[in-house]
Amino acid sequence: MNLTMPTAISGFSKLSKSEKIEWLLDTYFSNKENARNLVQQYWNSDAKLQKLHDEFIENTITNYYLPLGVAPNFSINNKLYTIPMAIEESSVVAAASKAAKFWLNRGGFKADVISTEKIGQVHFSYSGNFETLQSFFESVKPKLIEDTKAITKNMERRGGGILDIELKNKTEDLEHYYQLHATFETLDAMGANFINSCLEQFAKTFKAEAQTQLEEDVNIVMSILSNYVPNCLVRAEVSCPIADLKSKDITNPTLFAEKFKQAVNIAEVEPYRAVTHNKGIMNGIDAVVLATGNDFRAVEAGVHAYAAKDGKYSSLTHCSIENDTFKFWIEIPLALGTVGGLTSLHPLVKFALEMLEKPSAKDLMQIVAVAGLAQNFAAVKSLTTTGIQEGHMKMHLMNILNQFEATSEEKEKIVEHFKTNVVTHSAVVEAIENIRR
Numbered sequence: 001m002n003l004t005m006p007t008a009i010s011g012f013s014k015l016s017k018s019e020k021i022e023w024l025l026d027t028y029f030s031n032k033e034n035a036r037n038l039v040q041q042y043w044n045s046d047a048k049l050q051k052l053h054d055e056f057i058e059n060t061i062t063n064y065y066l067p068l069g070v071a072p073n074f075s076i077n078n079k080l081y082t083i084p085m086a087i088e089e090s091s092v093v094a095a096a097s098k099a100a101k102f103w104l105n106r107g108g109f110k111a112d113v114i115s116t117e118k119i120g121q122v123h124f125s126y127s128g129n130f131e132t133l134q135s136f137f138e139s140v141k142p143k144l145i146e147d148t149k150a151i152t153k154n155m156e157r158r159g160g161g162i163l164d165i166e167l168k169n170k171t172e173d174l175e176h177y178y179q180l181h182a183t184f185e186t187l188d189a190m191g192a193n194f195i196n197s198c199l200e201q202f203a204k205t206f207k208a209e210a211q212t213q214l215e216e217d218v219n220i221v222m223s224i225l226s227n228y229v230p231n232c233l234v235r236a237e238v239s240c241p242i243a244d245l246k247s248k249d250i251t252n253p254t255l256f257a258e259k260f261k262q263a264v265n266i267a268e269v270e271p272y273r274a275v276t277h278n279k280g281i282m283n284g285i286d287a288v289v290l291a292t293g294n295d296f297r298a299v300e301a302g303v304h305a306y307a308a309k310d311g312k313y314s315s316l317t318h319c320s321i322e323n324d325t326f327k328f329w330i331e332i333p334l335a336l337g338t339v340g341g342l343t344s345l346h347p348l349v350k351f352a353l354e355m356l357e358k359p360s361a362k363d364l365m366q367i368v369a370v371a372g373l374a375q376n377f378a379a380v381k382s383l384t385t386t387g388i389q390e391g392h393m394k395m396h397l398m399n400i401l402n403q404f405e406a407t408s409e410e411k412e413k414i415v416e417h418f419k420t421n422v423v424t425h426s427a428v429v430e431a432i433e434n435i436r437r
Contacts, residue, residue: 013059021061052345068291068348069093070355073100075108076370083371084352085287090396092283095378096371102247102381106240109373111366117163117231118335120195122180122203122223128216130169133178137167140209144180147205148198155194160185162198180206183231188361190294190337192225199223227298228305229333236369237329238377245326249385257326259384260319264328267315274315277376278307281316281330284375288368292356293342293349299334306333317376330373334365400428410435 006027012020021039029035039062044050054060066086071093074081083100085093103109126133145162152161163183170177180202184195203223210218245253267277282300289296307316317330338361342349353359356367397418401411414431421427 017054017061020059024061049347056342056345066290068352071096071100071371071374073097073104074367074370074374075100075104076111076366078108081357081367082355083288083367084291084355085284085371086291087283087287089283090399092287092375095382096284096287096374099374099378099381102377103238103374106244107238109236109238109370111234111236111370113362113365114233114235114331115231116185116362116365118184118186118191118195118225118229119231120182120184120199120223120225122182122199122206123221124178124180124203124206125176125219125221126178126214126216127176128214130171132214134167136210136213137180140206140213141165143209144202144205148201151194151197151201155186155189158187160187160189160191165202186337186361188337188339190335190341190361192295193340195225196223199225227302227335229302229335230306230309232333232335233331234334234365234369235329235331236366236373237327238373239325239327242321242324242326250381256384257321260326260328260380261321263380263384264315264317264319268318269314271313274307274313277380278304278316280379281372281376284371284373285332285334285368288371289336291349291352292336292338292364292368293346293352294336294364299336302333302335317373328373328377330369330376332369332372334368336361336364336368338364397423397428400425401432404429404432406432 009023012023015023021036025032025035042062042065044053044063050063053063066088068084068086070082070084072082074083083096085096087093144165148162155161161184163185165183166181168179168181170179180199182195182199182202184191184198186194200223203220207218207220242253242257245256250256264277267274282303285299285303286296289299303316304313307313316332317328319329320327337343338353338359343353344350356364359367397415398411401414406414410432413435414428417431418428
């Protein structure tokens with residue numbers, strides 16, 4: 001074992017890809033050849049495609065694979081979709097597919113985009129009189145918009161652009177703190193670069209004008225979009241007569257509907273349950289967001305903030321029973337794009353969007369919201385009927401078998417065995433050991 005003691009390295013980013021890998025191998029790995037082979041094994045054989053992937057981020061050494069699965073039979077607004085999902089967790093794609101099939105002949109999913117407004121802010125401090133600042137803002141507002149014309153020209157041509165700019169007094173929260181609070185329409189683009197470019201120009205113009213018109217200095221702190229988009233909303237729902245809920249595992253539809261509603265109500269009032277409840281929703285949402293080249297971290301942050309918008313973290317989904325009708329719905333903020341960024345670069349993102357018949361950003365918002373609702377329906381249905389572990393552990397069975405490098409013959413025997421037995425990790429280990437004796 002001949003490892004170099006880890007020390008800080010200068011100029012790492014300037015090293016070539018192979019030099020970076022050699023430094024890592026020398027510093028951290030006892031078996032350099034095994035580690036090198038693993039890294040290279042995940043390179044794409046197409047050098048041009050590999051270079052494209054290398055340049056998505058910095059200091060790339062290899063590719064990190066996630067499975068790309070599909071969930072068919074989604075009827076959304078009477079149109080049939082097969083939804084792409086990139087995720088590492090077993091049972092997610094299966095659950096989405098099962099929910100899609102369940103609702104296929106019960107009216108399908110309905111979805112509607114409520115609004116598409118996105119937000120950006122220029123944060124600044126000012127110690128002078130607020131009324132003077134307000135008057136200055138009103139006079140300079142047209143110039144703020146005028147000075148961004150070079151940036152907004154193409155977006156405006158397509159029907160988007162700056163919707164409004166407001167001055168917000170936040171001094172009750174933080175001394176001398178104010179905002180230029182701007183709203184935008186970015187159409188099929190996520191619009192991060194567009195929004196940030198506009199905000200930085202607002203800040204430049206605002207400060208320059210303030211220097212000649214105000215006695216007190218305006219100190220710009222930062223200019224940045226917000227991933228909290230409570231006015232970029234989409235709603236998805238399913239509904240049917242309670243009697244139509246009857247299926248193989250729902251023998252008493254009325255009891256099922258009441259128990260399902262109670263489970264959702266618990267997630268509405270109990271944060272400990274709400275977090276896990278919403279995590280399940282995000283299993284579906286993140287998987288589609290990732291498959292379509294969008295920013296799932298931004299979506300996660302915005303959605304969870306929305307779940308706490310009333311001062312307490314709560315369920316993103318809701319359920320009602322009225323006039324013998326079961327209704328289940330979700331309303332969430334989703335800022336998504338279908339042009340720009342990875343959507344025009346990553347071959348599998350292009351593949352996923354073509355599978356979805358090249359949706360607009362609004363179409364994609366609806367598809368993603370439906371995926372989250374479907375995932376949650378499947379989870380709550382399992383929890384209130386068979387229990388979550390029965391289905392999950394059967395899906396997890398293959399992961400356990402792969403950990404023990406089971407052969408095809410061993411897998412076949414063990415899968416057959418657990419068709420009639422409860423799957424637990426210890427039970428699977430015991431079954432493997434029995435076969436190998």
